[in-house]
Amino acid sequence: MSLSISPLATPFPAMPPVAGVTLRVARARYKEWDRCDLTFVELAPGTTVAGVTTQSRCPSPEVEWCRQALVLGEARALVVNAGNSNAFTGHRGRAAVEAIAAQTAAHLGCRPSDVFVASTGVIGVPLPIDKAQAGLTAAYAAPAADWRAAAETIGTTDTYAKGATATAIVDGRSVTIAAIIKGSGMIAPDMATMLGFIFTDAAVEAPFLQAALSAANTRTFSCITVDSDTSTSDTVLAFATGAAGNVPLSGDDSDGADAFRAALADVCRQLALLVVRDGEGASKLIEIAVEGAESDASAHRIAMSIANSPLVKTAIAGEDANWGRIVMAVGKAGEPAERDRLSIRFGATQVARGGLAVEDYDEAPVAAHLKGQEIAIGVDLGLGEGRATVWTCDLTHGYISINADYRS
Amino acid sequence: MSLSISPLATPFPAMPPVAGVTLRVARARYKEWDRCDLTFVELAPGTTVAGVTTQSRCPSPEVEWCRQALVLGEARALVVNAGNSNAFTGHRGRAAVEAIAAQTAAHLGCRPSDVFVASTGVIGVPLPIDKAQAGLTAAYAAPAADWRAAAETIGTTDTYAKGATATAIVDGRSVTIAAIIKGSGMIAPDMATMLGFIFTDAAVEAPFLQAALSAANTRTFSCITVDSDTSTSDTVLAFATGAAGNVPLSGDDSDGADAFRAALADVCRQLALLVVRDGEGASKLIEIAVEGAESDASAHRIAMSIANSPLVKTAIAGEDANWGRIVMAVGKAGEPAERDRLSIRFGATQVARGGLAVEDYDEAPVAAHLKGQEIAIGVDLGLGEGRATVWTCDLTHGYISINADYRS
Structure with missing residues (x-):
C-alpha cells in the first residue's frame, strides 16, 4: 500500500546544521523494504537532554528507557528505528533496547544511559536484535546525512518529510534550533506514533531545557489530535549540545531565556502542525x-x-x-x-x-x-x-x- | 438521501398491547416529507413515569421539560416529534414545548406537567408551533396505531423500526413490558439522537421505577456507543399504567421486584443493541x-x-x-x-x-x-x-x- 502525498503538505524547509550534532542513516531492514530505517545521531560530549513521552499506561520499552535516562539529563546519542515499534513485546523488547544502548555506548565510550532510543512501526513483534546491531554497525560507518535524510528515515507511512527550525539570541550569540518529526500516517498493523527530535547548539542546563520543553508541549503537541488515539510510543526529545558557547541557560534570569523559550515553542508549534497536516486521510x-x-x-x-x-x-x-x-x-x-x-x-x-x-x-x-x-x-x-x-x-x-x- | 437497511437489522418483533397505553400517529410535516412524524401516546390516569436523559451540558428544551416533569413522577401523555430536535433554539424552543404540553393537557384534562415531550432531528431551528398544534389535533382524532407504526413514526434516518418486549410475574400476575426506540441514523444537519420509550401495565411506584430504570441504564444504554458523540436530546422514559392491578411495586420486598427489574433490564438491553445495530455505516x-x-x-x-x-x-x-x-x-x-x-x-x-x-x-x-x-x-x-x-x-x-x- 502506498499513500499519496497529503494535500496539506508543506515543503521541507532549509535547515542549517547544528554544531555538535552528526546525523547518520542506515538500512537495518526491519521490514521488507529498500530504504534507510535506522537513524543514528551522535551528540557532542556535554549535551543535555529533556523529553516528554506518551501518557499511555502501556508504553513501549523505548519510552521506559528514555524516561529513566532523562533523569540523568545527559546524552551522547540517539537511535531511531522505523518499521517496528517494539511495543508490547515483554522482556525481549527490553533486551533489544538494552542491546542498542550497550553497543552504542561501547562505540562512543559513554554510559548506556547516555543513549536514547525510539522506535515506531508494528506492535507486538520484538525488534530483531541482529538487524539492529548490523544496522548500527553500518550507521556508525556511514557518511554524515542531512536533516532531510534523517527526517525521511524516521518516517513510516508519513507522506512527506517534516522539519522545522528557528534561531534565538542567547547571551549575545545566535543559537540555532533544528528539529525533525514523524507523525500520523501509518499502515498495518499498528498506529500513528509521533516521534519528534529537537536539536540546538545552545548551552542549556537540563532542568531549564525540560521546563521549556514541557511548557511548549502543553501548547503544541498536547493540542493536536488526528483521531483521539494515543500511541504507546509517542516521544519528543530535545538535545542541547552547548557548542554555541553561551553561558548556559539555567533560569528565568539567564540572558536569552525568554528568546530561547519562544524559539523552542515556535519550533514545537511548527512540528505539531506538520503532524496534523499529514493526518491520515486529511484534506483540511x-x-x-x-x-x-x-x-x-x-x-x-x-x-x-x-x-x-x-x-x-x-x-x-x-x-x-x-x-x-x-x-x-x-x-x-x-x-x-x-x-x-x-x-x-x-x-x-x-x-x-x-x-x-x-x-x-x-x-x-x-x-x-x-x-x-x-x-x-x-x-x-x-x-x-x-x-x-x-x-x-x-x-x-x-x-x-x-x-x-x-x-x- | 436514502439509506439502505443496516445489514445488522433484525425483524420487528411481535409486540402485545399494553393496557392503559393508546398509540396514535399523525403528519405534522416538520420536514418536506409524506410520512407520519408526530406520535401521541395517551396513558391511563395514575400512570407513573421514570426517565434518564442526556449528560450534555447543552440539552434541548424537551430534555429540560422532561427533567422537571419527572420530579412529580406522573404521566398522562407522551408527544414525540421527528424531523426537528428543537435543540439550541432559545426561548422560541421553550415556547414550542410549553404549547404542546398546554394543548395536550387541555385535551386530556390533566396538568401540563403530566405531558412528556421529546423531539429529534435538525438542530437550531425552532419547532414550528403551528405545525405541532395542527399535528396534535390530527393525532387526537387518529385511530389507534400499533407498535410498529409508532416505532416508524419516531424514527428519523433509522434504517429499520425497533421494538422490544418482555414479561414478568409480579404479585401473581403476568405483566407486560413493550418498548420502542430510535437511534443512530442521521442526516443533515443534526446528530443521532437516541429516544427510547418503555411502557408496562404493571403498577409501579415512581421511585421504584426510577431506580430500576437507572440501574438498567447503567448496564445497557450507558454501555453503547456508535461514534462517541452524545446528543443534546437523548431521552429514555418508562411509563407504568398500573392496569395489571398488582400491588404496586415499591421496594426490594415487593412481590415480583426482582422479576420486574430483570424484565426491564432485558428490554433495555434489547433496545440498546438495536440502536448499535443501526449505527451509521455499521457492518459489524x-x-x-x-x-x-x-x-x-x-x-x-x-x-x-x-x-x-x-x-x-x-x-x-x-x-x-x-x-x-x-x-x-x-x-x-x-x-x-x-x-x-x-x-x-x-x-x-x-x-x-x-x-x-x-x-x-x-x-x-x-x-x-x-x-x-x-x-x-x-x-x-x-x-x-x-x-x-x-x-x-x-x-x-x-x-x-x-x-x-x-x-x-
Whole structure:
C-alpha cells in the first residue's frame, strides 16, 4: 500500500546544521523494504537532554528507557528505528533496547544511559536484535546525512518529510534550533506514533531545557489530535549540545531565556502542525479556538472534545457549516457550559450567538471559508477568561481506506 | 438521501398491547416529507413515569421539560416529534414545548406537567408551533396505531423500526413490558439522537421505577456507543399504567421486584443493541468485555476507550486481528493497567497474554470470527475483579458517506 502525498503538505524547509550534532542513516531492514530505517545521531560530549513521552499506561520499552535516562539529563546519542515499534513485546523488547544502548555506548565510550532510543512501526513483534546491531554497525560507518535524510528515515507511512527550525539570541550569540518529526500516517498493523527530535547548539542546563520543553508541549503537541488515539510510543526529545558557547541557560534570569523559550515553542508549534497536516486521510487543517471558558484547562478539554468529534470532523470534510454538531461537542465535554451563552463562528462569521442561530447570517463567506484547506472554528462560552487553541484534521474516506481497507 | 437497511437489522418483533397505553400517529410535516412524524401516546390516569436523559451540558428544551416533569413522577401523555430536535433554539424552543404540553393537557384534562415531550432531528431551528398544534389535533382524532407504526413514526434516518418486549410475574400476575426506540441514523444537519420509550401495565411506584430504570441504564444504554458523540436530546422514559392491578411495586420486598427489574433490564438491553445495530455505516456489532480491572467503573472506562477508538473500529471493519490497537486503547484510557499483565482475545482465541503476543496462536478461528457480523473482544487486565461489557459497531466508509458526503 502506498499513500499519496497529503494535500496539506508543506515543503521541507532549509535547515542549517547544528554544531555538535552528526546525523547518520542506515538500512537495518526491519521490514521488507529498500530504504534507510535506522537513524543514528551522535551528540557532542556535554549535551543535555529533556523529553516528554506518551501518557499511555502501556508504553513501549523505548519510552521506559528514555524516561529513566532523562533523569540523568545527559546524552551522547540517539537511535531511531522505523518499521517496528517494539511495543508490547515483554522482556525481549527490553533486551533489544538494552542491546542498542550497550553497543552504542561501547562505540562512543559513554554510559548506556547516555543513549536514547525510539522506535515506531508494528506492535507486538520484538525488534530483531541482529538487524539492529548490523544496522548500527553500518550507521556508525556511514557518511554524515542531512536533516532531510534523517527526517525521511524516521518516517513510516508519513507522506512527506517534516522539519522545522528557528534561531534565538542567547547571551549575545545566535543559537540555532533544528528539529525533525514523524507523525500520523501509518499502515498495518499498528498506529500513528509521533516521534519528534529537537536539536540546538545552545548551552542549556537540563532542568531549564525540560521546563521549556514541557511548557511548549502543553501548547503544541498536547493540542493536536488526528483521531483521539494515543500511541504507546509517542516521544519528543530535545538535545542541547552547548557548542554555541553561551553561558548556559539555567533560569528565568539567564540572558536569552525568554528568546530561547519562544524559539523552542515556535519550533514545537511548527512540528505539531506538520503532524496534523499529514493526518491520515486529511484534506483540511482545522484550528479550534475556545474562549470564555471557566479556565484554560476547561477550554482545552472543550476544544479537544470538538476536535475529536467524528460528527464535527465529517461535517468539515463535507464543507458543511453544521454548527449544531459543535453545540453537541461542547455539550458532551463534561465541562461548565451554558447553552444560552454559547457563540460559534466559522472563519470570521458568527453563525450562532447567545444560544441561538444568528438570523440571516451571510452564508457566502462561510461557504467560501469551508471550501478552503485551513478551517477556523471559534467558540465563545461566555463564562470566564479561559482559552485554548487546538488543531486537528477532517475525517474522510481516506482515513477509512488507510485503516480498514487491508488485512495485516 | 436514502439509506439502505443496516445489514445488522433484525425483524420487528411481535409486540402485545399494553393496557392503559393508546398509540396514535399523525403528519405534522416538520420536514418536506409524506410520512407520519408526530406520535401521541395517551396513558391511563395514575400512570407513573421514570426517565434518564442526556449528560450534555447543552440539552434541548424537551430534555429540560422532561427533567422537571419527572420530579412529580406522573404521566398522562407522551408527544414525540421527528424531523426537528428543537435543540439550541432559545426561548422560541421553550415556547414550542410549553404549547404542546398546554394543548395536550387541555385535551386530556390533566396538568401540563403530566405531558412528556421529546423531539429529534435538525438542530437550531425552532419547532414550528403551528405545525405541532395542527399535528396534535390530527393525532387526537387518529385511530389507534400499533407498535410498529409508532416505532416508524419516531424514527428519523433509522434504517429499520425497533421494538422490544418482555414479561414478568409480579404479585401473581403476568405483566407486560413493550418498548420502542430510535437511534443512530442521521442526516443533515443534526446528530443521532437516541429516544427510547418503555411502557408496562404493571403498577409501579415512581421511585421504584426510577431506580430500576437507572440501574438498567447503567448496564445497557450507558454501555453503547456508535461514534462517541452524545446528543443534546437523548431521552429514555418508562411509563407504568398500573392496569395489571398488582400491588404496586415499591421496594426490594415487593412481590415480583426482582422479576420486574430483570424484565426491564432485558428490554433495555434489547433496545440498546438495536440502536448499535443501526449505527451509521455499521457492518459489524462489536461486544467488548473487560475483566480483571481495579473496579467496575474502571473496566467500563477502558471498554469505552476501546469502543470509541477509530483505529480499533476500522480494524474490525477491515476484519483485521489488530490487537496492537486494543493495547493502545487500553493504554490511553487513563485507568490503572499493567502492560505485562494484559491479555486479549478475539472470539474464544487468546492472541496476547501477559504483555506478549501468544506465539503461534491459531489464526484460522480468529479470521473466521472476524468475518462474521458479531465480533467479541475480551480484555483481561489481571489486576482485580472489576468487569464491564459494552457494545459498539465498526467504522466504515458508510459512516463517512452518511456524515460527510452532503451539504446541509
